[in-house]
Amino acid sequence: MKFKEKNFDKKNVSDAVQKVSAYVPGEQPKGGGWIKLNTNELPYPPSPKAVSAVKLELGSGEKLRLYPDPSSFELRSAIAKFFGLKPENVLAGNGSDDVLNLAVRAFSDKARKIASFDPCYTLYPVLAKIQGSEIVHIPIGKDFKLDIPALLKSGANILFFTNPNAPTGFGFDEKTVAEILEKFDGLVLVDEAYAPFAKYSAAKFVGKYPNLIVSGTLSKGWGLAGMRVGWALGSPAVISTLDKVRDSYNLDRLAQAAGAAAISDKKYHAKVVSAVLRERKKAESFFDKLGWQHPKSSSNFLLVEPKTPCGKSGPKQAGELFEFLKSKKVLVRYFPNSPEINSKIRITIGTPEQMAALEKRVLEWIEKRTRECKCGSLNKQKTKGAKS
Amino acid sequence: MKFKEKNFDKKNVSDAVQKVSAYVPGEQPKGGGWIKLNTNELPYPPSPKAVSAVKLELGSGEKLRLYPDPSSFELRSAIAKFFGLKPENVLAGNGSDDVLNLAVRAFSDKARKIASFDPCYTLYPVLAKIQGSEIVHIPIGKDFKLDIPALLKSGANILFFTNPNAPTGFGFDEKTVAEILEKFDGLVLVDEAYAPFAKYSAAKFVGKYPNLIVSGTLSKGWGLAGMRVGWALGSPAVISTLDKVRDSYNLDRLAQAAGAAAISDKKYHAKVVSAVLRERKKAESFFDKLGWQHPKSSSNFLLVEPKTPCGKSGPKQAGELFEFLKSKKVLVRYFPNSPEINSKIRITIGTPEQMAALEKRVLEWIEKRTRECKCGSLNKQKTKGAKS
Numbered sequence: 001m002k003f004k005e006k007n008f009d010k011k012n013v014s015d016a017v018q019k020v021s022a023y024v025p026g027e028q029p030k031g032g033g034w035i036k037l038n039t040n041e042l043p044y045p046p047s048p049k050a051v052s053a054v055k056l057e058l059g060s061g062e063k064l065r066l067y068p069d070p071s072s073f074e075l076r077s078a079i080a081k082f083f084g085l086k087p088e089n090v091l092a093g094n095g096s097d098d099v100l101n102l103a104v105r106a107f108s109d110k111a112r113k114i115a116s117f118d119p120c121y122t123l124y125p126v127l128a129k130i131q132g133s134e135i136v137h138i139p140i141g142k143d144f145k146l147d148i149p150a151l152l153k154s155g156a157n158i159l160f161f162t163n164p165n166a167p168t169g170f171g172f173d174e175k176t177v178a179e180i181l182e183k184f185d186g187l188v189l190v191d192e193a194y195a196p197f198a199k200y201s202a203a204k205f206v207g208k209y210p211n212l213i214v215s216g217t218l219s220k221g222w223g224l225a226g227m228r229v230g231w232a233l234g235s236p237a238v239i240s241t242l243d244k245v246r247d248s249y250n251l252d253r254l255a256q257a258a259g260a261a262a263i264s265d266k267k268y269h270a271k272v273v274s275a276v277l278r279e280r281k282k283a284e285s286f287f288d289k290l291g292w293q294h295p296k297s298s299s300n301f302l303l304v305e306p307k308t309p310c311g312k313s314g315p316k317q318a319g320e321l322f323e324f325l326k327s328k329k330v331l332v333r334y335f336p337n338s339p340e341i342n343s344k345i346r347i348t349i350g351t352p353e354q355m356a357a358l359e360k361r362v363l364e365w366i367e368k369r370t371r372e373c374k375c376g377s378l379n380k381q382k383t384k385g386a387k388s
Numbered sequence: 389m390k391f392k393e394k395n396f397d398k399k400n401v402s403d404a405v406q407k408v409s410a411y412v413p414g415e416q417p418k419g420g421g422w423i424k425l426n427t428n429e430l431p432y433p434p435s436p437k438a439v440s441a442v443k444l445e446l447g448s449g450e451k452l453r454l455y456p457d458p459s460s461f462e463l464r465s466a467i468a469k470f471f472g473l474k475p476e477n478v479l480a481g482n483g484s485d486d487v488l489n490l491a492v493r494a495f496s497d498k499a500r501k502i503a504s505f506d507p508c509y510t511l512y513p514v515l516a517k518i519q520g521s522e523i524v525h526i527p528i529g530k531d532f533k534l535d536i537p538a539l540l541k542s543g544a545n546i547l548f549f550t551n552p553n554a555p556t557g558f559g560f561d562e563k564t565v566a567e568i569l570e571k572f573d574g575l576v577l578v579d580e581a582y583a584p585f586a587k588y589s590a591a592k593f594v595g596k597y598p599n600l601i602v603s604g605t606l607s608k609g610w611g612l613a614g615m616r617v618g619w620a621l622g623s624p625a626v627i628s629t630l631d632k633v634r635d636s637y638n639l640d641r642l643a644q645a646a647g648a649a650a651i652s653d654k655k656y657h658a659k660v661v662s663a664v665l666r667e668r669k670k671a672e673s674f675f676d677k678l679g680w681q682h683p684k685s686s687s688n689f690l691l692v693e694p695k696t697p698c699g700k701s702g703p704k705q706a707g708e709l710f711e712f713l714k715s716k717k718v719l720v721r722y723f724p725n726s727p728e729i730n731s732k733i734r735i736t737i738g739t740p741e742q743m744a745a746l747e748k749r750v751l752e753w754i755e756k757r758t759r760e761c762k763c764g765s766l767n768k769q770k771t772k773g774a775k776s
Contacts, residue, residue: 008625051449061439237396
């Protein structure tokens with residue numbers, strides 16, 4: 001039967017893609033008035049130098065008719081300089097999601113498994129499915145002690161290691177990263193989207209470990225999520241392999257210009273990161289006083305387990321708080337379909353004003369729940385204590 | 389043996405990517421003074437409205453910290469409007485190369501072959517190799533009569549049909565496109581990068597043929613190669629399948645803004661396309677007078693077979709002319725490694741000034757070859773005739 005005489009047919013779709021459910025990114029609400037703490041963006045704009053660089057490249061528009069530099073050489077040079085590396089150690093990606101996809105395509109297939117710790121960035125399993133690659137999840141212990149023997153036994157060809165971890169926010173120490181690089185007989189992609197808020201970058205290990213790929217992005221630490229600039233760092237052999245799969249013109253002219261200027265402005269970057277770290281400390285202290293558990297964060301977000309005044313935690317409570325905050329135009333992230341974390345909400349660290357507004361709404365929710373539940377005065381006192 | 393104790397090992401690379409040689413894009417020369425006729429860019433800048441839209445979105449940079457709209461809704465709406473379709477018929481790509489890659493991933497694998505006519509856009513075989521898919525090449529007849537029975541016998545699941553064709557420039561008529569859509573029992577991707585310079589778009593067949601995908605780009609006809617904006621058009625079922633494989637944030641904020649404004653400015657688009665068509669006609673007439681063969685072009689380029697005054701054509705002559713022009717800072721495209729076309733050069737249609745400069749250099753080359761070769765006065769006269 002001819003195609004046109006039938007409806008669109010699943011059999012025309014590749015075996016792998018037939019099984020794929022698309023990745024669902026965090027909500028990007030339309031209209032103003034939102035306190036947006038749901039997709040881990042920086043609460044500050046990018047360096048003014050990035051804006052100037054875009055204006056310069058834009059000019060009267062004449063240059064836009066010409067293809068961008070397919071090698072993103074100036075951007076790669078600026079990234080290399082930031083990390084004390086050479087341009088041949090750097091691949092430029094259309095965000096770091098581009099890099100993750102290239103790594104899945106270059107280093108996994110039916111015969112080459114992927115490993116990741118669990119919970120992990122929910123994009124990894126989607127990318128693995130599109131590629132038709134098996135992904136092995138190794139649970140992160142409750143105390144964040146990684147089961148390295150299980151990893152070594154997995155037989156995976158590449159490990160996706162989110163550090164600092166998403167969605168927990170926890171940062172693994174340098175020794176753990178080095179131990180994995182030493183022992184694992186495959187490639188290790190350290191996904192460092194959140195490293196600007198941690199104490200070190202695994203970039204320092206490039207040159208020492210030929211199996212290392214470090215991925216990073218300007219989306220979180222540099223305030224450029226809107227421009228899609230990311231990178232892979234590694235040995236020239238690893239980088240040139242990823243480059244074979246890369247689209248020739250994956251970054252447009254204005255993104256290359258913005259990215260190079262932003263990462264070159266170290267002073268501005270340090271300033272905005274400090275501001276986030278100050279607010280993170282305050283927020284951790286706020287939730288500690290409430291008795292709401294969260295892993296110690298090395299990121300620009302907290303994964304918090306909401307607790308009612310009656311001491312109840314769970315998916316129901318987390319979902320309720322998420323909806324309550326949303327009704328007040330405070331948007332955080334909730335993962336109802338992830339059993340490991342569906343009793344928690346993820347809160348991006350914002351400006352002092354945004355965090356004050358969040359805290360106010362959290363206290364309102366507790367107050368509301370205090371009226372609703374019948375668990376007596378003890379819990380009420382706890383709630384009041386948290387206000388101080 | 390641990391990875392760190394050995395060099396980077398091919399066995400860690402996926403079976404498919406082990407066999408890949410990266411696609412080589414046309415040269416993007418650094419420094420000024422070039423007459424750049426090698427990558428089929430529009431010789432005019434994009435619509436001033438696109439430049440204004442970028443400035444508006446950029447503002448003081450505040451918005452750049454936020455992720456772009458993952459669905460590129462406004463851009464898709466503008467593209468849909470241009471073609472008389474609905475947003476659900478449109479996927480926005482990071483250039484049309486992004487779309488081609490998504491189609492390879494969604495609709496081909498080890499069990500689902502790709503077909504293309506030969507010669508074809510040299511990216512197709514690279515994308516097929518990365519995916520590990522077989523690609524069947526069906527030669528285009530010398531008279532551009534497509535061997536449709538061979539296509540039907542190919543057993544391919546998707547056909548990549550460049551129309552107007554690259555690198556020949558030839559445009560197949562509507563009847564041929566419809567015949568293929570009727571008879572081929574698989575998906576037909578009509579790659580319309582050059583359709584702005586042809587008489588019609590296959591977009592009119594969306595709705596009639598559920599196996600149709602039309603890909604397009606703002607790179608050629610809208611002067612926005614530097615911003616990477618492309619699309620796929622098709623039934624909602626086809627579009628949503630491609631969308632499963634798409635990176636959530638494949639277009640940055642400024643690209644979305646530039647693209648939506650550019651494609652909405654129909655008047656400017658018509659004006660610049662007319663200017664290119666005028667120059668194309670003049671260039672065809674120039675090469676006709678020289679007796680240099682070229683297919684009739686429906687694109688913004690000509691594929692010309694250079695001929696020495698002694699009447700010789702071939703890879704040597706084409707290579708020589710390419711180098712001669714390059715030495716005069718006129719850059720055209722030469723494909724030394726493609727046997728079907730290595731006796732030809734591809735010339736992008738430029739401004740009247742650029743084309744005059746090209747023609748001057750071509751005549752100089754002929755003059756030089758006249759002095760060098762010893763084939764008598766007859767050929768000299770032919771060369772002079774061409775100047776008139």
